[in-house]
Amino acid sequence: MKRRTLLAASAAAALPAAAFAQAKTKIVWWHAMGGALGEEVNRIAKEFNASQTDIEVEAVFKGTYPETLTAAIAAWRAGQAPHIVQMFEVGTGSMLAAGPAVKQVWQLSQETGIEFDPKAYLGGVRGYYSLSDGRLASLPFNSSSSVMWYNKDAFEKAGLDPEKPPATWNDVIAACRALKAKAATPVPMGSAWPIWIQFEQFAAMHDLVFATKSNGFDGLDTELKVNAPPFVKQMQRLLDMSKEGLFKYAGRDNAADAIFPSGEAAIGFNSSAARAAVARDAKFRWGEALLPIDPEVNAKPINSIIGGASLWTMTAPNRTAGEYKGCAQFLKFIGRPDNDAVWHQHTGYVPVTLAGYELSKKQGYYEKTPGADLPILQLTRGEVTANSRGFRLGRMAELRNIFSEELEKALQGQQGAQAALDATVTRGNRVLREFEKTTKG
Amino acid sequence: MERRTLFGGWALPAAFVLPQALLTILFFLWPAGQAIYGSLTRQDAFGLKTQFIGLENFVDLFTDPLYIESMWRTLGFCLAVTFLSMGVALLLAVFADREIKGRGIYRTLLIWPYAVAPAVAAILWILLLHPQIGMVSHALKTIGINWDYKINGTQAMLVVILASAWKQVSYNFIFFLAGLQSIPRSVIEAARMDGARGWRSFRTIIFPLLAPTTFFLLVVNLVYSAFDTFGTIQAMTQGGPGKSTETLVVKVYRDGVVNLDLGGSSAQSVVLMLGIVALTVLQFRFLGKRDKT
Numbered sequence: 164m165k166r167r168t169l170l171a172a173s174a175a176a177a178l179p180a181a182a183f184a185q186a187k188t189k190i191v192w193w194h195a196m197g198g199a200l201g202e203e204v205n206r207i208a209k210e211f212n213a214s215q216t217d218i219e220v221e222a223v224f225k226g227t228y229p230e231t232l233t234a235a236i237a238a239w240r241a242g243q244a245p246h247i248v249q250m251f252e253v254g255t256g257s258m259l260a261a262g263p264a265v266k267q268v269w270q271l272s273q274e275t276g277i278e279f280d281p282k283a284y285l286g287g288v289r290g291y292y293s294l295s296d297g298r299l300a301s302l303p304f305n306s307s308s309s310v311m312w313y314n315k316d317a318f319e320k321a322g323l324d325p326e327k328p329p330a331t332w333n334d335v336i337a338a339c340r341a342l343k344a345k346a347a348t349p350v351p352m353g354s355a356w357p358i359w360i361q362f363e364q365f366a367a368m369h370d371l372v373f374a375t376k377s378n379g380f381d382g383l384d385t386e387l388k389v390n391a392p393p394f395v396k397q398m399q400r401l402l403d404m405s406k407e408g409l410f411k412y413a414g415r416d417n418a419a420d421a422i423f424p425s426g427e428a429a430i431g432f433n434s435s436a437a438r439a440a441v442a443r444d445a446k447f448r449w450g451e452a453l454l455p456i457d458p459e460v461n462a463k464p465i466n467s468i469i470g471g472a473s474l475w476t477m478t479a480p481n482r483t484a485g486e487y488k489g490c491a492q493f494l495k496f497i498g499r500p501d502n503d504a505v506w507h508q509h510t511g512y513v514p515v516t517l518a519g520y521e522l523s524k525k526q527g528y529y530e531k532t533p534g535a536d537l538p539i540l541q542l543t544r545g546e547v548t549a550n551s552r553g554f555r556l557g558r559m560a561e562l563r564n565i566f567s568e569e570l571e572k573a574l575q576g577q578q579g580a581q582a583a584l585d586a587t588v589t590r591g592n593r594v595l596r597e598f599e600k601t602t603k604g
Numbered sequence: 605m606e607r608r609t610l611f612g613g614w615a616l617p618a619a620f621v622l623p624q625a626l627l628t629i630l631f632f633l634w635p636a637g638q639a640i641y642g643s644l645t646r647q648d649a650f651g652l653k654t655q656f657i658g659l660e661n662f663v664d665l666f667t668d669p670l671y672i673e674s675m676w677r678t679l680g681f682c683l684a685v686t687f688l689s690m691g692v693a694l695l696l697a698v699f700a701d702r703e704i705k706g707r708g709i710y711r712t713l714l715i716w717p718y719a720v721a722p723a724v725a726a727i728l729w730i731l732l733l734h735p736q737i738g739m740v741s742h743a744l745k746t747i748g749i750n751w752d753y754k755i756n757g758t759q760a761m762l763v764v765i766l767a768s769a770w771k772q773v774s775y776n777f778i779f780f781l782a783g784l785q786s787i788p789r790s791v792i793e794a795a796r797m798d799g800a801r802g803w804r805s806f807r808t809i810i811f812p813l814l815a816p817t818t819f820f821l822l823v824v825n826l827v828y829s830a831f832d833t834f835g836t837i838q839a840m841t842q843g844g845p846g847k848s849t850e851t852l853v854v855k856v857y858r859d860g861v862v863n864l865d866l867g868g869s870s871a872q873s874v875v876l877m878l879g880i881v882a883l884t885v886l887q888f889r890f891l892g893k894r895d896k897t
Contacts, residue, residue, distance in 0.1 A: 233861055236649050257649060257864070264650045412755050415844070427736070561863040571845040574755050590670075597865065601648040 188489040190220045194249040195231040195472065196305075197224060199439050203509055211496050218489040227416075228472065229560050232257070235477065239264045244477035246490050249304060251472045252291060253559035256379065258475055259300060260557065260602045266476040266487065268299035268494070274484070277491040283498065287466060287542045288515045291553040292473045295380065301473040302494045303515040305506070307436040308467045308538040309360040311455065315448035317347035317429035328452035332400060335430065335455045339409035342429045350411040352404065353422035354432035357412065358566045359470055361432070362389065364454060365397055367468045367551040368541075369461040374595075377549035379556040383599040387562075387591040390584040393460045398573065398580040405574055412574050415567045423449075434470055435538035438511025451534035453541050465545030467538075468553045471512060504528075513539050557598030565590045636877060642870030649864040661871035670847065671855070671872075678830060678851040681765060685829035689769040690821055693776030694814075698806065700777075701784045711781070718774035722835030729767040730840060753841070757848030760841050764849050767840060768833040775828075776821050783817035784810070816891065823887045827880065852876055 196204045201224055208222040225231040228251035235248045239261075250258055258265055272279050281289055281299045288303045315325035321341040329335040339351035354360055366373040371393050376385040404410035411428065413419035423431025424444035432454070441449060456464045474497070476490045496502065503519030506512060508528055514520040520539065523529065529536045545551075556562060566587050573583040611617045643661055647654040665671050700710050717725070732740045735752040744751040753759040787810060795809045811818075834853045837843065843850035843858060850858070852872065860869025 229862055233864070236864065240651050260648065261650050262652050264652070414754055418754075558863060558865075561865075564858075564862075568844070568846045571755060572757075575757055575845065577757075577846070594863075597868075601646055601653065 187219045188217060188485050190218055190247065190486065190489045190493055191245040192220055192222045192247045192249070192474075192493075193225045193231055193235060193245040194222060195225060195228045195251070196249070199443070200305075200436070200510060203506065207497065207502065207506070210502075211493055214496065215492075218492060220493055228254070232560070236264075239477060239479070242480045244479045246476065246482070246486060247493065248475050248477055249472045250301065250475050252306075252470055253554065253556075253563065255292065255301070255473070256555050256557045256559060256598075259294075259555070264478060265301075266478055266490075267294075268302055268476070269294075271476050271487060271491050271494075275488045275491040277488070277495055279495070279498070283516050283518065285513070285515060285517060285520070285539075285542070286547065287553075288469055288513075290547070291469055301475045302498065304472055304474045304497060305436065305510070305512045306469040306471040306473075306515050307434040307512050308469055308542050309356065309364050309432060309454060310435050310538055310541070311452045312423050312431045312433060312437065312441055313450050313452060314348060314423070314426065314429040314445075315450055317342060317426075317447070320347040321345040321429075325448070325450070328450060329430075329455055330453070332455050332457045336400075336404065336409065339404065339430065340407075343407075343409060348426060348429040350408070350422075350428045352410045352430040352432075353413055353419050353428035354410070355417050355419040355422070355437070356432070356434065356470070357401075357415070357419075357570065358563045360454070361397065361401060362394065362566065363554065364467050365457075366394070367466065367553075368454065368456060368464045369393065370465055370548050370550050371460070372550055373554070374556060377552060378554045380549075380552055383557065383595075383602060385556060385595060387588045387595070389566075389591075390581065390588045393457075394584055395580045396460070397457070398570070398584060401570075402573055402580055412571070415564070434511075435513065436471070436511045438535070439509070451537055453537055463545070466543060466547055466551050467541045468551060469513070469542065508532075508535075511535070513542060556595065557602065558594050561594055562591050565594070639870045639873045639877070642866055643874045644867075645870075646867045649866070657867070661867045662875075664868065665871050665875070674847070674850055674852055674855050677848075681761070681768075681833075681849075681851055682826050682829040684765045685769045685772065685833070686822065686825040688765065689772040690776050690818070690825060692769070693773045694780050696773070697777050697780035697784055698810075700781060714777050715774045717771055718778075720771065722771065722832065723839045725771050726767055726836045726839035729763065729770075733763055753845075755845050757845055760845060760849050764833070764837050764840055767836050768829060771836065772825060772828055776825065779817055779821055780814070783814045787813050819890060820887070823883055827883060830879070831876075 192208065194201075194204050204222050204224075208220045211220050212218070223245070225234050231248065232250060232254045235244060235250070238244045244264070266274070268279050271277075279299055279302070281293060281297055284299075284303050285306075288306045289299070291306075292301045292303055293299050311328065313328050318325040318338070321338070322345065323338055323341055329338045335352070342348060342351040363373065365371070366389075371391065372388045374385045374387050374389075376382040379385040401410060405412060411422070413422050419431075420433065420437065420440065421444075422428045423433065423437075424441045426445070426447060435451075438451070454467060474494060476487070476494070498516060500516055500518035500522050503514050503516045504522040504526070507514040507519060507523060514523055569578075569583040569587045569590075572578050573580060578586070644656060644658060645654050646657050646660070696714055700707055700714065704710075720728075730738070732738050733751075733753065735741050735754055738751075741751040750756075751759065753763045791813070792805065792809060795805050800808060830851070831853055833851070834857065837849055837851065837854050838857070841849045843854040853876070856869050856872045856876065859865045859872065863869075
């Protein structure tokens with residue numbers, strides 16, 4: 164008898180604790196934001212956790228974007244997918260083909276009753292992550308565009324006007340020659356994300372066909388067209404500049420991140436999200452400028468495209484409706500204008516919601532930090548065409564690698580610009596056909 | 605002469621074999637089976653749709669000029685690493701085998717690099733050779749060599765060969781030293797009486813007597829350079845620039861893990877597995893024969 168009461172008492176004592184533990188729904192969020200950006204991500208998770216009592220978001224850093232993609236796929240196959248994963252824009256094609264592995268935003272909205280209005284998002288951002296009928300597939304999170312950073316001290320030293328960054332490619336070359344002549348910096352120009360910035364953005368802004376079927380938006384049977392004359396011209400320009408000692412290739416993807424803030428190059432192409440790092444590391448006066456254009460290719464440039472990533476909700480065998488609801492609430496929290504504006508101002512990513520943009524304007528952010536609205540202006544310039552909506556090519560990370568390999572071979576003098584781009588097209592199309600086959604299956 | 609233990613039943617011997625059998629099944633047969641099955645299919649990254657396509661992956665592989673190119677590149681890389689690491693190790697072993705002061709210290713120091721993980725070894729070499737921050741590259745630049753292995757394929761290949769060979773020197777050193785010590789002193793002394801010293805003694809007496817060790821190391825080094833160098837290459841060049849340091853294992857990783865072409869990557873693994881099987885058979889045959897004679 165005595166023992167029984169003891170048992171009951173201990174059960175009663177244990178109950179509230181258990182109930183409390185169960186009441187908090189745990190949401191795991193995998194992301195690819197290292198360094199200063201990672202701290203921002205942790206801040207968001209912390210603020211969300213403090214804002215309510217039911218859900219606990221745990222942010223987990225999973226490495227680079229491609230590593231996060233691979234990890235998410237492996238986890239899903241093992242039934243251990245995270246609730247939410249941050250996926251870079253070039254992985255969008257793969258995620259859209261992932262069927263039951265993901266719950267697209269519109270599905271999540273339907274199931275949980277939490278509304279997401281696609282119209283709240285900037286056009287260029289929304290288009291990238293929606294289905295063709297306008298339903299949102301993933302939630303826009305960190306979107307950037309690319310810009311040109313330049314070293315005002317070095318410009319002055321080379322006798323250039325520090326308040327007048329080069330606007331066309333001919334201006335860039337002239338500026339680089341001046342910088343080289345005065346040895347203002349060890350190298351005149353460098354570029355992070357060479358393929359994204361020098362070819363994908365170049366294609367969008369100059370309204371060039373990068374791949375058929377609206378860069379893949381209108382069908383899996385898309386083909387690369389990057390061996391057309393304007394692309395050859397662009398690559399030849401980079402090859403010539405490299406040969407002349409005006410441009411230094413420092414690796415793929417973000418390998419050249421440090422080349423501008425360290426002061427090695429006076430002109431550095433990078434994502435607009437490099438702002439935080441530039442502001443922190445640069446020991447000189449710097450400016451932000453629009454990407455240069457080539458008026459001979461197209462005198463009326465249109466919008467650039469976004470880079471960055473969006474948030475996908477993933478499925479797992481034992482996932483409950485409560486957990487999905489938690490995901491939806493968290494996504495809703497991230498999309499709130501005030502949170503969007505803070506994220507934008509802290510990181511240099513563009514605001515993804517119109518309200519977040521308006522709020523930043525109202526707060527006087529752009530007067531305080533001149534140049535911070537350049538990426539937004541560049542993203543919204545002109546009318547969006549089939550060539551400037553973005554990219555929806557399967558296995559696009561691999562396509563970029565192929566492109567990089569051929570560019571690197573050309574930079575070593577093993578092949579000319581035309582041959583490099585022809586090889587990119589041949590090899591790239593083989594990958595696209597393979598993706599088409601696996602997806603149609 | 606044969607010694608054989610006789611067991612009464614089958615249960616006890618089976619129990620002895622079981623742990624090893626389990627390990628083999630778990631870590632070899634099962635994954636190898638998966639690879640063979642995977643190589644005959646085409647599947648999307650998430651494994652949602654899997655089609656059986658027979659040998660199509662293999663046909664694709666061997667009609668792909670890039671794969672053939674990668675095979676030749678791997679062969680060249682393996683031979684270079686093997687000869688460099690074995691050559692240096694042999695030289696060091698011959699000197700460390702002499703009666704010199706403090707040879708215990710030399711020997712210990714020479715064995716050290718073997719304990720360094722491949723990725724860490726790669727980082728050490730990066731610190732030396734990095735085009736912007738490396739000390740060696742700095743020195744090379746002052747004597748007028750334009751050192752930048754990030755865009756120069758030949759230099760990149762040189763760098764990964766150097767780093768990979770350096771790591772293996774210790775291992776080879778141990779074996780060569782043991783081999784040298786097992787050569788009967790009387791043979792060498794007899795040769796000396798006949799007037800053979802130095803290089804001549806090495807060429808006609810020591811090197812032939814080291815042949816079994818050398819052959820064993822040859823096979824081990826070829827396998828090492830073909831497979832265990834993944835960590836070093838991945839950390840240093842990721843197979844670039846272009847494809848200039850992309851060996852077959854790097855390509856398996858690139859196509860499977862990064863590009864998520866699981867069928868094609870499995871087919872490459874199967875090809876590599878066949879390569880290992882061939883090398884192993886060769887080694888068993890050759891060494892087995894020597895033992896019998």
